[in-house]
Amino acid sequence: MTMTDPQAVSQPVERVSAKTRLKWLRDMMLIREFELRTMQAYQEAKIGGFCHVYIGQEACAVGCIAATNPDDPVITAYRDHGHALARGMESRYAMAEMFGKIGGCAKGKGGSMHLFDKRTHFYGGHAIVGGQTPLGAGLAFATRYENEVLGEGKKRVTLCFLGDGALNQGALHEAMNLCTILELPCIYVVENNRYSMGTSIERGTSMADDLSTKAAAYGMPYFQADGMDVCAVYNVMKRVVDRMRSEQRPAFVEINTYRYKGHSMSDPQKYRTKDEVSEYEASDPIRRLADALIAAGALNEDGFKELNQSVRDEVRDAIKWAEQSPEPDPAADLYSDVVTEPFGEYGPTSLPEMCDHEPGDVPESP
Amino acid sequence: MGAAVATRQIQFREALREAMTEEMRRDKRVFLMGEEVAQYQGAYKVSQGMLDEFGEKRVIDVPISENGFAGLGIGAAMMGLRPIIEFMSWSFSLVAADQILNNAPKMLYMSGGQFGCPIVFRGNDGAGGQLGSTHSWAVEGLFANVPGLRIVIPSTPYDAKGLLKTAIRCNDPVFFLESERMLGNKGPVPEEEYLIPFGQADIKRAGGDCTLVSFGRPVHFCLEAAEKLAEEGIECEVIDGRTIRPLDMDTIIESIRKTNYCVVVDQSWPFGSVASEVATQIYERAMDHLDNRVYRVCSDDVPAPYSKTLEQAMLPNPGKIIKAVKQAMYLE
Incomplete structure (x- = not known):
C-alpha cells in the first residue's frame, strides 16, 4: 500500500497573499545573507568548529515552518541556522552563538550545530545524525500527553527535520515505529539534498528512488514537495500539518532540495560536478519567488533591492552585535548549566537539597 | 524518620x-x-x-x-x-x-x-x-x-x-x-512519606578500625565482612555512598580521620572505576589521615564469565573484602 496522498500533489497551489509571500521572500533572503556572512566570518576564523550552511535549502525551512502554529515544537539536525531563523530566533543571537559569545542563544556553549530557542519553541539543532528523531517523537508524545492527560485542550504537531543521511540511522527507524505504535503527531521532514556529506543517496540508501517505501514500512502517510519552490513546500506542508493536527498521528514528508555549498566549510566537493550545482542554482528558490512576485506586480526591482538592503543591514547588525558581545567568563560560565542544582565539579563542598524548581527558565540575552 | x-x-x-x-x-x-x-x-x-x-x-x-x-x-x-x-x-x-x-x-x-x-x-x-x-x-x-x-x-x-x-x-x-x-x-520502610536527598552517604554500620566504602549490592558484602571481622575484634565502619554523582566525600573523609584505613568496594571493573575515583579524592583531601594506601575491591578486569565458579571468582565478595581490610591494616 503506498501512502502517497493524491490530493496533496494534484491540487493547485493554495492562494497565498502577496504580503505573506513577500515575508517568505525576506525570510529566505535573510537566511541566504546570514549564511554568506557566516561563511565569511568562518574564513576569518571568527567562527570555529564544524559549520554547515543552508544555502539552497531556504525554501524548506521557510515553507514548512510557515505551515505551523507558533507553539508547535520544531527540532532539527546540525544544519540548523535556517530553521532557527525561520522559526523566529533573532539573527544576532544565532550569530553570537557561532562566535562563541555570551550573547549567543546558548551563551556560546552550543555553537553552530546546537542552536536552541525556547521562546520560539525551537528544540534545537542536534549534531549526531538521526539523534534528533527520537527526541521529535518525545516532543510529539509530550504535546499529546499535555492535551489528553494534563487537559490542555490543544492539539499540536511536531516538525522533526532530518537530512537524507539520517535515513540510514537506526534511531530514525525506532522513532518512526514508536510514532506509529503510540500514535504520535510527529511529522518527519526529510530534506533530501541528495548527499550525506560525500555519499550520494543512491550509494547509501536502499530504495533511494522511492522514499515512500520508508513511510509505508511504518504505516505513515507519505508526501513529497519541490524544495526549490517555497509555495509548493507550504502548500503540501499546510495540508500535512492540518491533517496531522486533527488526526494526531505521524507523517513522512520528502522535500527535494539541494545544498549549493559543501557539506561543511571544509568540503572540497569532489563527489559532484559544477554543472550539477549550476543546474540547481538556476532554479534558485529566492530568484524563483522574486520573479513570481514581480510578474504578479507585487514587487519591483526597487522593492527587491530594498529587501536586499534590509537583510544586509540586519545581518551586519548581527555580526556587529556578535563581535561586541563579551566572551563567556570561565569563572562564571564554565560550570553553569551543567545541572540545575550544582553540586560542584569534583566532590561537593555543599550538599544539594531537594530539587523543586522549574527547569530551564529562558535566560535573558544581554 | x-x-x-x-x-x-x-x-x-x-x-x-x-x-x-x-x-x-x-x-x-x-x-x-x-x-x-x-x-x-x-x-x-x-x-x-x-x-x-x-x-x-x-x-x-x-x-x-x-x-x-x-x-x-x-x-x-x-x-x-x-x-x-x-x-x-x-x-x-x-x-x-x-x-x-x-x-x-x-x-x-x-x-x-x-x-x-x-x-x-x-x-x-x-x-x-x-x-x-x-x-x-x-x-x-x-x-x-x-x-x-x-x-x-x-x-x-x-x-x-x-x-x-x-x-x-x-x-x-x-x-x-x-x-x-x-x-x-x-x-x-515506613508508611509515612519521606525523601532522601542526593549526596548524603549513610553509615550502615559504625566502627573505628577501618572504613569500608561501597555502593549498591556490594554494601551487603561489606556488612557481611564487617560482621565476621568483628568476631576477630576488628570494627569496620561501613559507608553506603547511595549516590555516586553527587558523591558525598565529606562523610567518607570524616570516617577516615577516625579509622586511618580505607577499603573501597565497587562492582565495576577496576580501571578508571568508581573505586579509583573515591580513592583519588581521598588522596586529594585526606592523605595525611591515611596510615596505608587505599585498597580497592572491584570486579576482576575480565568480561563477566558464565560459569558460576568463574563468575563468583570475578565479583567482589565478603572473603575478598576481609582480606583487603587485613592487608590495609597490616594484619596480613
Whole structure:
C-alpha cells in the first residue's frame, strides 16, 4: 500500500497573499545573507568548529515552518541556522552563538550545530545524525500527553527535520515505529539534498528512488514537495500539518532540495560536478519567488533591492552585535548549566537539597 | 524518620513501586515507560498493578527499541514532562548510548540553560546470576565519567524508595541503578512519606578500625565482612555512598580521620572505576589521615564469565573484602 496522498500533489497551489509571500521572500533572503556572512566570518576564523550552511535549502525551512502554529515544537539536525531563523530566533543571537559569545542563544556553549530557542519553541539543532528523531517523537508524545492527560485542550504537531543521511540511522527507524505504535503527531521532514556529506543517496540508501517505501514500512502517510519552490513546500506542508493536527498521528514528508555549498566549510566537493550545482542554482528558490512576485506586480526591482538592503543591514547588525558581545567568563560560565542544582565539579563542598524548581527558565540575552 | 522506627517490612521492588506510584499520584506530569511495564506487569514485577491504577496513557509499553524510547523520554522531558524510563537491564542501555549520554546530560548545557531534562532512567544493574558478559554490566564505572548526570545506587528498600522519589522530583537526568539480585530483599520502610536527598552517604554500620566504602549490592558484602571481622575484634565502619554523582566525600573523609584505613568496594571493573575515583579524592583531601594506601575491591578486569565458579571468582565478595581490610591494616 503506498501512502502517497493524491490530493496533496494534484491540487493547485493554495492562494497565498502577496504580503505573506513577500515575508517568505525576506525570510529566505535573510537566511541566504546570514549564511554568506557566516561563511565569511568562518574564513576569518571568527567562527570555529564544524559549520554547515543552508544555502539552497531556504525554501524548506521557510515553507514548512510557515505551515505551523507558533507553539508547535520544531527540532532539527546540525544544519540548523535556517530553521532557527525561520522559526523566529533573532539573527544576532544565532550569530553570537557561532562566535562563541555570551550573547549567543546558548551563551556560546552550543555553537553552530546546537542552536536552541525556547521562546520560539525551537528544540534545537542536534549534531549526531538521526539523534534528533527520537527526541521529535518525545516532543510529539509530550504535546499529546499535555492535551489528553494534563487537559490542555490543544492539539499540536511536531516538525522533526532530518537530512537524507539520517535515513540510514537506526534511531530514525525506532522513532518512526514508536510514532506509529503510540500514535504520535510527529511529522518527519526529510530534506533530501541528495548527499550525506560525500555519499550520494543512491550509494547509501536502499530504495533511494522511492522514499515512500520508508513511510509505508511504518504505516505513515507519505508526501513529497519541490524544495526549490517555497509555495509548493507550504502548500503540501499546510495540508500535512492540518491533517496531522486533527488526526494526531505521524507523517513522512520528502522535500527535494539541494545544498549549493559543501557539506561543511571544509568540503572540497569532489563527489559532484559544477554543472550539477549550476543546474540547481538556476532554479534558485529566492530568484524563483522574486520573479513570481514581480510578474504578479507585487514587487519591483526597487522593492527587491530594498529587501536586499534590509537583510544586509540586519545581518551586519548581527555580526556587529556578535563581535561586541563579551566572551563567556570561565569563572562564571564554565560550570553553569551543567545541572540545575550544582553540586560542584569534583566532590561537593555543599550538599544539594531537594530539587523543586522549574527547569530551564529562558535566560535573558544581554 | 529513620529506618529504625519503621516496623513494616516490604520488598525492594515494592519500595520502588511505592515511590513511583506516590509520585505519579502527586504529579500528573510523571509517567512510566518501558518494555513490559504495563500489560505484562513488569518484567521483574516492579510495576505490578500500576497499569490498573494509572491507565495506558501513563504506564506505557514500548517495543524493544531502547534508543528510540530513551530518546522519546528525553524529548518529552525537554517539554517539561517527567518521564520514568525503565530499562529491563542497564546492559541494554548501551544501545541507547547516544540518547542517554549525548542528549540527556548535555541538553541543559548545550542550550545555555534553556532546556532541562528531568528524566529518570532506572533498571537492573550489575551481575544477575550467570547471565554472561553482555547482560552483566555494572554501568556505574562507565557512566560516572559523564558530567550532567545524577547516579543513584541504593542498597536497601528504605533507601530505594526515598531516593527514587527524590530522583523523580529532580530536574536533572538521573540514572537509577537497581539490582535484580536485590529486588526480593525485604527491609523496613515506613508508611509515612519521606525523601532522601542526593549526596548524603549513610553509615550502615559504625566502627573505628577501618572504613569500608561501597555502593549498591556490594554494601551487603561489606556488612557481611564487617560482621565476621568483628568476631576477630576488628570494627569496620561501613559507608553506603547511595549516590555516586553527587558523591558525598565529606562523610567518607570524616570516617577516615577516625579509622586511618580505607577499603573501597565497587562492582565495576577496576580501571578508571568508581573505586579509583573515591580513592583519588581521598588522596586529594585526606592523605595525611591515611596510615596505608587505599585498597580497592572491584570486579576482576575480565568480561563477566558464565560459569558460576568463574563468575563468583570475578565479583567482589565478603572473603575478598576481609582480606583487603587485613592487608590495609597490616594484619596480613
